[in-house]
Amino acid sequence: MGNATRRTTCRSCRSAEISPVLDLGHTPIANALLSDPDAVDEPRYPLEVAFCRDCALVQILDDVPLFPDDYPYYSSVSDTLLAHSRRHVEGLVETLRLDATSLIVEIASNDGYLLRNAVEMGIPALGIDAAPGPAAAAREIGVETITGFFGREIAREIRAERGPADAMVANNVMAHVPDLNDFVAGFATLLADDGVLTVENPGVEMMIEHGEFDTIYHEHVAYYSCLSVRSLMARHALTLFDVEFFEDLHGGTLRYWVARDRPPTARLEERLRHERALGMDEIAFYDGFGERVASISSELRTLIRRLRAEGATVAAYGAAAKGATMLNTVGLGVEEVEFVVDRSPHKQGMFMPGTHQPILGVDALIERAPDYTVILAWNFADEIVAQQAAYLDRGGRFIVPVPEPKILG
Secondary structure (H helix, E strand, O other): OOOOEEOOOOOOOOOOOEEEEEEEEEEOOOOOOEOOOOOOOOOOEEEEEEEEOOOOOEEEOEEOOOOOOOOOOOHHHOHHHHHHHHHHHHHHHHHHOOOOOOOEEEEOOOOOOOHHHHHHOOOOEEEEEOOHHHHHHHHHOOOOEEEOOOOHHHHHHHHHHHOOEEEEEEEOOHHHOOOHHHHHHHHHHHEEEEEEEEEEEEEHHHHHHHOOHHHOOOOOOEEEOHHHHHHHHHOOOOEEEEEEEEOOOOOOEEEEEEEOOOOOOHHHHHHHHHHHHHOOOOHHHHOOHHHHHHHHHHHHHHHHHHHHHOOOOEEEEOOOHHHHHHHHHHOOOOOOOOOEEOOOOOOOOOEOOOOOOEEEOOOHHHHOOOOEEEEOOHHHHHHHHHHOHHHHHOOOEEEEOOOOOEEOO
C-alpha cells in the first residue's frame, strides 16, 4: 500500500465534525497509467468519502501523491468540452465587456482548450497549470501559460506583474485542491475589485442521486454544493452570487459565479432553497450512497460476467480517471474487459491502473469488433455514440454503467 496522510478536520472550515459516508477500499491513482502491464509494486491508497456536518463539504479523507510529470489528461480531445468552453468564453466577454485592455486568467488551463478562444478574440489571457505536458501544449497554440500550482503566492506574483484579473475561470480544478483555503485566497488576491470568477465542478447532488461513484478518485478531493461553495468563498471575503446548471455535462455540472460583493440572484436563492429542501446540509442525505454504489457495482459485474460466459467479447471506451475508479471498484480485470480505447494519443500504448487493460486507439472498435463496449466516459456518451456509428452498424453495442447499468439500443 502507498503512503497516505489521513485528515481529521474539514478541508474547508477545519471542523472536526466530519463523518464517513462511503468507502471504496484501496485503489491506485486513477491517472497513473502504466507502461508495464506486469507491474507488481503498483501503490494503492484508501479512498474514503466523508461529509462535514458544519459546512456541508463532501470530501475524501486521505491526501496522496498526485500529478506526475506525465499527467495524461488533455481537455481538447473532447468536442463537447471544446464547444462548451467556447460558449463560456463568449459569455464572459459579453457579460463583463472584456476587451484588449482586460485580463482573463484560467486556473488549470490544461492544453489551452478554453483560453484559445480568448486569444482568438484578442483578449489578453494567462493560463496556470501544474502539469508540464498540457501546459507545453497550450503554449504551442499561443496561450501564455505558467507551470505551477495556483495559490496565494503565485496570485501575488501575477498581480504584481500583470495587474488584477478582470475575469477568472477555474473549471474542474477546485475539486482537485488539497489546500482549499490557500487556493481560494489566491482568487481573492488576484481578482479585480469589480472582477468575476467562475468555477465549474460536477455537483454532489447528482453524484449522490445518480450513484456516480466513479466521479470519486484521489485527485478529486472535494465534491461541492452551493451551500459548501458559499461557505468557502465567504471565508475569503468573496460572494457566491449566481449559479448555472448544465445537466448534460459530466453527469450534471454547476457553474458558480463569484465576486467581491454582489447581491444574490433569484436563481442562486432558488438553488440554495432546493439544496436545503433535499437536506444536503444534513448527513442523512448521504446515508444510502454506499448501498446504491454496491448495487450498481454488483449489477454491472453480473452483466459483464454473464456476457463473457455467453461467449461475448467486451471492451471499454474512455481511459479517464473515472474509468479507473469504475474498473477497480467493480472488479473488472482483463478477463472481463479485454481492452480500453481512447482518443488521446497520450494514453494509447499505456495500461489502465490496477486492472491493466491495454489502452488502444478508437480504431480498435472496428478492427477488433468487440460485441459490447462499456462507456466508462459516460459523461460524453452521446458524443461517443455519434462518433462510433460504424461500430454500431457492424453490430457492436454500448453499455452505460450509471445511473444503472444498461445496454443501449
